[in-house]
Amino acid sequence: MFQVLSGIWALLIGIVLIMLGNGLHFTLIGLRGGIEGFSSSELAIVTSGYFIGFLSGARLTPRLIRRVGHVRVFAALGSFMSAGLIAFPLLTEPWAWTLLRILVGFCMSGIYVTAESWLNDAATNETRGKVLSAYMIAQTLGIIGAQGLLAMGDAQTAGLFIVASILVSISFAPILLSASAAPVTEVSRPMPLRDLFKGSPLGTVGIFLLGAAYATQSGMGAVFGTQIGLSAPQVALFVAMLFAGALLLQYPVGWLSDRMDRRKLIFGAALLGAASCLVGWLTGGGLWLLMAAAFFAGGVTTPLYALFLAYTNDYLSTEDMPAASGGLVLTFGVGAILGPLAAGWAMQQFDPFAFWLVLGGIFGAIALYALYRMTRRPTVPVSETESYLGVLPSTSAVAVESAGAWASEQAEAKDESEA
16 A cells, blocks of 8 residues: 555645645635625525536536646646635625635536546556545545634634635645646546436436535535534534544445445435434534534445445446446536535525435435335345445546446456456
């Protein structure tokens, strides 16, 4: 593992710094929006703006890279993102923040595509799984670390926005100085939704619902914490627990994934998420029960994303996997746009604890649909399933396709060894 990290450590440091800046701004939006008097519905629209930009960036960035190259695209998107972050406190209006969030989402998506292309190019067939795992850990640690920075500043001033901008700006130095010759960036055309659903109904519906859950957690979690009266350090801890759970539960879920019917595991993980949301709703603001609910609700979200990818690949040929990965990323993005809107509307109409009801309802829907699909299709033998590899919902189609290629390679190697 140390040998693998020696070749990509600078890229990983850059990723950690980017995630520190991006994770800081994500939570800061909820805190500062509450201070400025934005309603839940307005902050939901601001949150969805990020995912609108992210989807657009995922489609357009590969074209820009082919036209002007990795380095220019990376530098340009980094400059625009840094400028966007520092502009938030200059014009504190919901419409302005929505436009800025679209810009930041677009830039962040393009940065992912570019950085993941370099990481993928630096990996070999033997090291690809370890490289992707290190990348996912670096991303998650950056998001968690950002919450610690939030607790050290004052959301009422422009200081934390400036810190986020600085972190993003300096993150490009280790990446650009260490990157090798620009790799070829090829992202497959997404599989049409009809074909994707025909191949894997549970994977398609599940990942759409999961997109709504992930965006609700990451975008509206800070809004919920602010509205129930948590202090800034407590809001930061609440958001950190959402991602800490994902970091710690990824391995046990992945271990089980390669040893049992994945539909049962999807059902169990979604049921745990729904039960955690029920606890969060019933706490009435009790701090430590609230943190435990966040740990498990957030903890099952990222593993479920990787589970849906692996489960979908179980029913596809190797040739169809890249296109299916693109289709799943697109489907997830659409869900991510709609989820915060539903949560924001519910929190506006009822009370902030409707955050848990919406989130729990999404997990419950996933569990029920998984249970239904168990009655419609026979189980794929464990020996014939693709390998599981943890992939974060925030990654681009480049990392998802790379993970799919790695899983396919592992399955082929396993077949050859058995033969």
